[in-house]
Amino acid sequence: MGKNMSVRRLDLGYFIRPASETGGPQPRIEPVLAYLVQHDHGLILFDTGIADADPETEAHYRPRRRHLQDALSEAGLALDDISLVANCHLHFDHCGGNPLLGGRPILVQDVELATARNGNYTFDELINFPAASYEELAGEAEVWPGVWIVPTPGHTQGHQSLVLRQGDGTVVLAGQAHDFASHFASDQLARQAALHGVEQPLPAYQPWLERLTDFDPRRVLFAHDCSVWEPSQNF
Numbered sequence: 001m002g003k004n005m006s007v008r009r010l011d012l013g014y015f016i017r018p019a020s021e022t023g024g025p026q027p028r029i030e031p032v033l034a035y036l037v038q039h040d041h042g043l044i045l046f047d048t049g050i051a052d053a054d055p056e057t058e059a060h061y062r063p064r065r066r067h068l069q070d071a072l073s074e075a076g077l078a079l080d081d082i083s084l085v086a087n088c089h090l091h092f093d094h095c096g097g098n099p100l101l102g103g104r105p106i107l108v109q110d111v112e113l114a115t116a117r118n119g120n121y122t123f124d125e126l127i128n129f130p131a132a133s134y135e136e137l138a139g140e141a142e143v144w145p146g147v148w149i150v151p152t153p154g155h156t157q158g159h160q161s162l163v164l165r166q167g168d169g170t171v172v173l174a175g176q177a178h179d180f181a182s183h184f185a186s187d188q189l190a191r192q193a194a195l196h197g198v199e200q201p202l203p204a205y206q207p208w209l210e211r212l213t214d215f216d217p218r219r220v221l222f223a224h225d226c227s228v229w230e231p232s233q234n235f
Contacts, residue, residue: 005146005166007173009221010034010071012049015063015093030224032093034068035173036075037164041144042083046162046173047223048097051126057092068097086149088175088223089156090116095126102131107149110136112158140211148215152177152208161212169218177206181227184220188213188229 012032022028037044050065072078079100086107087095098106113136116127137160141149148163155176162173178184187205191213194202212220220229 004040005164006038007164007171007221008036008038008075010036010049010068010075011066012047012068012071012097013063013065015050015061018060030179031226032063033221033223033226034071034097035162035221036072036077037147037162037173039144039147043077043081044084044086044144044147044162045082045097045101046086047088047094047175048085048101049093051092051096051123053092053123061093063093065096068100084143086143086160086162088152088161088173088177089159090122090127091156092122092126094175094223095122098126098132099129102129103133105133105135107135107137107143107160109151109158109160110138112156112160115156115158150208150211152206152212154206163212163215163217165215170215172212172215172217172220174212174220175223177208178222180225181220181222181229184222184229188231 012034014029014031017028017030019025019027032050034045034047034049037046049068050063069079082101082104085098085101085104090112113134116122137149139151143149146165150161150163152159152161159175159177161175161177164171187209190203190205191209
């Protein structure tokens with residue numbers, strides 16, 4: 001267990017999801033959040049912000065970026081301080097800063113990298129850039145003591161989350177495994193209802209939720225929601 005870990009959230013801007021994607025009459029503004037993990041072995045950066053996009057994508061999402069260098073500087077850090085990069089997935093709003101971190105290992109699920117390299121998924125320059133150094137994973141792995149990568153497919157087939165087993169409880173950096181903390185809470189309740197033998201129909205939830213629950217998370221943080229999930233007294 002990595003007892004000497006700390007987590008810091010980085011604000012890397014926002015984008016405006018159009019009403020055509022929200023399921024409602026209004027557009028929705030979503031933050032773009034990255035996370036710094038200070039560990040005895042070094043500094044992990046989970047997600048790297050919004051890349052520059054083509055005019056069509058810019059018009060569709062109207063992103064407002066906060067440069068990664070500026071966010072790190074506010075935290076008293078620089079790009080050279082990053083030891084390891086992990087992206088929950090490789091869409092342009094999660095790996096935009098990766099080309100600034102050439103030479104640093106980037107942890108990615110093999111299926112995610114293969115999908116990105118097949119095209120029509122993200123912007124090629126975010127994947128194939130000078131000194132890109134990928135460490136491909138085929139499932140779950142403890143990458144540093146107390147630091148686990150756990151596959152959480154759904155938003156993309158190769159989506160992954162970062163689990164930090166700290167001395168004062170486990171923190172899950174869930175990325176976009178759920179869009180909102182409230183969705184994660186709903187799935188946790190659905191799981192509890194199923195365990196309590198409540199009759200169907202019940203809401204479905206992703207099978208990997210069982211694995212995340214095995215880690216007994218005390219906090220779950222997200223890529224597009226500033227809210228933090230914490231367990232109720234009954235969990």
